[in-house]
Amino acid sequence: MSSTNQSTQPASQQLPTRENSQFKKLVRFYEQKQYKKGLSCTKEILKKFPNHGETLAMKGLILNSMGRKEESLENIRNGIKNNFTSHVVWHVYGLWQRSERKYDEAIKAYKRALQCEKDSLTILRDLSLLQIQMRDLDGYKETRHQLFNLKPGQRQSWVGFAMSYHLLGDYDMAQSVLEEFRKTQQDRPALSPDKPFDIEHSEYLLYQNFVLRESGQYEDALRHIQVHEKDIYNKLTIAEIKYDLYMRLGTNDRAETILRDLIERNTENKKYYHMLEKCLQVTDINDKTKLYENLIEKYPRADAPKQITLHFLTGESFAKAIGSYLQKGFQKGVPSLFQSVKSLYATSEKVPIIDALLRTYLSNLTKYGTFETLSDTENLTAEVEPATSLLWLQYYLAQHYDYLGEINKAFQYINQAICDTPTLVELYMFKAKIFKHAGDYQTAASWMDEAQSMDTADRFVNCKCTKYFLRANQINTALEIAGKFTRENSSPADYLREMQCMWFELGMARAYRRLKRYGEALKKCHEIDRHFQEFMDDQFDFHSYCLRKMVLCAYVDMLNLEDHIKGHRFFRQAAEIAVEIYIRLYDHPVSEQDDDTNNTLANMSAAEAKKHKNKLRKQQLREQQEKQKLMEAERRKKEFQRSRNKEDAEEEKVKEEEIVAEKLEHCEKPLEEAMRFLQPLEDFSGNFIQTHYLGFEVYYRRKKHLLMLRCLKRMKKIDANNAKLHSCLMKFLKLVETEPIADERIRTLIEDELKTFGVKQGDSTKNIEELNEEFIKNHSNSLSHRAEAAKIMFLINPTNNVKAIEFLTTLDSNFSDQNLKICTSIYEDIQAGDYGLIESSTLEKYRLECNRHWPQANLFQVNPTSTFDQSLLPPSYASLSNPPPPYSSCDSQTNGNATVLLKQN
Structure with a gap:
């Protein structure tokens, strides 16, 4: 200065x-x-x-x-x-x-x-x-x-x-300025043998070429890259740029030559193989097969061309190719083998072929020790496969049947693999995953904890274990597990927040929401929002640095990234959680929830009320202890910072206002707070239907008719058959019907737009009951569509809802989307009152029916602690004289404790 x-x-x-x-x-x-x-x-x-x-x-x-x-x-x-x-x-x-x-x-x-x-x-x-x-x-x-x-x-x-x-x-102006400056650099000093390239000048030339390509001057860009190729250090980038320019200019033969060299350089880059297909204009299956046969023959150790062929081959040729690929994977012991071929399961014709091969391999390995069926003579001279081949086949079979939803078969194979090889961490991790898919999150966490105890130095297993405990609502345990890899003398939660570990904060937000601790969940969402604001602020330091160091292409990419940073899935997921909670707080303010708690205690017996109060008191005590730990860690941190530089005080960062969970939970205007998260969702995540569904729910409560209509149109554009679109449209029609719009222009606009939704018949609007019945008729075999239709049935007739309840709680194996996730969502929505007042006996009947379909799911069990089979626990848990109950160890009331929930209703 x-x-x-x-x-x-x-x-x-x-x-x-x-x-x-x-x-x-x-x-x-x-x-x-x-x-x-x-x-x-x-x-x-x-x-x-x-x-x-x-x-x-x-x-x-x-x-x-x-x-x-x-x-x-x-x-x-x-x-x-x-x-x-x-x-x-x-x-x-x-x-x-x-x-x-x-x-x-x-x-x-x-x-x-x-x-x-x-x-x-x-x-x-x-x-x-x-x-x-x-x-x-x-x-x-x-x-x-x-x-x-x-x-x-x-x-x-x-x-x-x-x-x-x-x-x-x-x-044009940018290019003329860059070219004028480049001409002044013709007489640059000679470089030494130790420094054959001027990196900064190389980056400058790449940026100049980038501007030419963005302006559409492909011939000039190609001429530029050819002239200055000797001065550009990054040869890989040069090759990819030249390929792109040759393709745009129609010179495919030269592009092919470059691609062949790129494949030679990196045989596992699938992008290059797809680029080669495009360059050669290969569309016929036979031609594509010959191309990849030649590539596989030329690069026998490369997996990428083999994986690509599996997607377009069919019938016998596919069976032969997938068989060879799987056998090599079992022989080598590749843990990620299933992940590399999981995309094939989207093609229904290929699943039976894979299943038949796997059963054949299992039978032959057990009987002959080989993948092939052998005669008695061949059996004497055949080379036996290594013993590990059977292990990895069992591991794959468990993944195979788990993906197909056959949980019992998956357990059968993973248990056999663990029995044969009890020291392999991957087996315990996948058994935990099977329990998770079965809905038993508590036992899943215990098995993942067992895997973590077998390799305490593996950060990946530690993170997985932390995730599983968060999914089981055991937040304190998750913090302890995560704390094994955080800085000493600091709170794990503070350290992970400082490190902007957003997958952990998202897991905590979801856990708090399930435990109905909405203030804590919102706090985590706001912390994630702050992280993204910090990302946007942190770019400030790079504006001068990138110009000084000439990393110009990367700098432009960074600016584009920052412009859309809130489109990242972490922000999108946190924003969705926050908006959903704010809507819930608007519909059911915390004061009402407190009244419900008092009414619940009044309806309990003395013993039950005492037990419930003790539980709440213990929960509050745990929260106070956790806060004291955090305060102590913060105090130590401040003392450490004060003692760092004794001569001169260091520049401190801007102190953010502390986020208080209680204030968030008791906010006066929840819909305005919801808009803080909804606006970035609409700006950067507009291609997700959930964004516009949440937008509709917010605008519906704010009575913003045109904004509701905009959300409906965007939902229709994304997925016209989505179940949530129907329920939103019906609610909109009901609102317009019960509360007529005074403004003539807005009313006319809405009537014109509604014609595109098929709710108009001539000059009159169809009856909501008729539209709902028509929707039910068209989607009678979809459980998610039936659930949304039931909401409209309750909306039309809130008092006489026997038919709606029966329609909602009916399960049928013929339903196309009847699964644990959707039934869990319906059950939780019923508990939350989204379908109006439903008797506890009806809810209990639905719970029992779900429990029959998914007996291991925590949510549908009456009292998990009393019916729990100790044999399901991992070895280290089962060996304890007094093993911890896997369900009572939650930080708060578990979702599986349906008895308390029924009494609350």
Whole structure:
């Protein structure tokens, strides 16, 4: 930061030579982060000139770096007040606003500083960084133009100026600037033998070619890459660019030559094989088969071409190819063998072939020790397969039948494999997975814990174990498991939040939601939201770095990524959870839930009420202990930070406002809070139907008719047969019918749009009952569609709902989508009251029916702890004299304890 020219300042703000020298020292101390020395300089200057604006501003800037925010802002404002015409005070004010992430205000301050000192390079650079951060591309272009005029000899000036046009889509201007600068680089100094390539110049040329390709000048781009190929270090990128350009220009023979070289370089890259198919324009199955036979013969050790052939081969040829592939996998002992062929199971004709082969292999390995059936003579001379082949075949069979939904067969094979080889971690991990698919999350967690205990140094197994305990709602246990790989003397939850471990936070959010601890679940969702905000803020440091180091292509990719960062699945999933919870809190505020708890206690016997109160008290005690641990860890962390740099205080990060779960749970306007998450969903995840379903539910409660209609149209565009679209449409029609729209224009628009949904017959709208009956008739064999239709039946007739209840709770093996996931969703929705008031006897009947279909699922068991078979526990659990009950160890009431839930109803 440069000081102001003394001659341009008011007389009252001009410093004598000695103090001016002190001020320059002060600026230097700040830049070197010697904050205490800087404060000493400000003290000496202000002793004689207490109203010197620039010194007051610099004092505030130093205090801000030391974490004294309020005091720093007061000094900066006093500095502005005393010297309104100094660019230094405005620049300092902009830096303060930038540290608070108030980028718009910082831009205003920088522009005000430029009015005082229009040619300040430092201010212009800082302004350009903020403008690209806020994607003010027009302002960025103007600022980069000013920097270019002031420093035309710097490479960053040329590149930044060209990039400003590139980002605005003016490719011709960007290319002309880049080419002019490249011409000035013709007489570069010779490189040494130790450094045969100039990496920065190489990146510059790649960026120039990138601009040519984006502008559609493919011939010029090809000519450019050919001319400058010798100066570009990344030969792989060159080859891929040339292939792309040759294909666009129709020169397929040259593209094929390049592709053959790329395949030779990396035989496991499937993308290259698909590119070769496109290049050769191979569409006929016979031609494709010959192509891959030649490739497999040329690269016999490569798996990629073999896996690709499995997708287009059929019949006997497929059976032969998949048999050879599986046999080699069993012989080598490849744990990921099933994952590599799982996509084949989407083709129903191939599943019986795989199943028949597997049963044949099992029979032959057991009888002959080989994969092939042998005669008595051949059996004497045949080479026997290694014993591990049978083990990996059993492992694959367990995965095979688990994927097909035949849980009992999967257990049979995995149990046999564990009995034969009790030391293989993968077997225990997959047995846990089978229990998870069966709905027994508690036993699944215990088996995954067994696997983790067998290899405590494996981080992957540790993470899997943590996930399984979270799915079993055992949050404290999950934290203990995760803590084995976190930093010592710190809380695992704090460390994982600091490391932005979002899969863990998502698992906790889901667990808290299942336990109906909505405040804690929302807290995790807000923490994930903060992580993405940090991602967007962290890009600030790269704006100057990437221009300086010339990593320009990667920089443009980063800008594009940041523009759509909230489309990531982690944010989408967290936002969906948050919106669902806020809708739930709007429909059933926490005060009502507390009243329900009191009513529940009133309906219990004295013994049951006492037991329930003890349970709640223990839960509260655990929560208090956890909070105390977190507070103690935070205290130790602060003490450690205070002792780090004794001479100078280090610059502290912006302190985020603490997220309090109780405040989130008791928010006054839940729908407004839901919009905070819903808006990014609609902006970046609009291709998911769940986004628009949640949007409809929010707008439905806010009575926003046009926004509801927009959600309906988007849902229809994604999936016109989706069950949720029907229920939303019926609710919309019911709302319009019961609460007519006053505005004539909106009413006319809605009537016109409804014609596209088939609810209009002539000039009249079809009856909702008729539409629902028609929907039921068309989707009578789909359980998910029946569930949504039942909601409309309850909406039409909330009191007389016997038919709707019977329709909803009927299970039939002929239903196309009758599975554990959908039945679990229906059961939980009934418990939550989404279908109105349903008698406990009806719910119990449905639970028993589900329990008959999925006997191991925790949710459908009456009292898991009393009926639990101890033989299902892993060895280390079963060997304990008093093994922990796998269901009572949850942090709160388990979902499987249906007895309590029934009594609450």
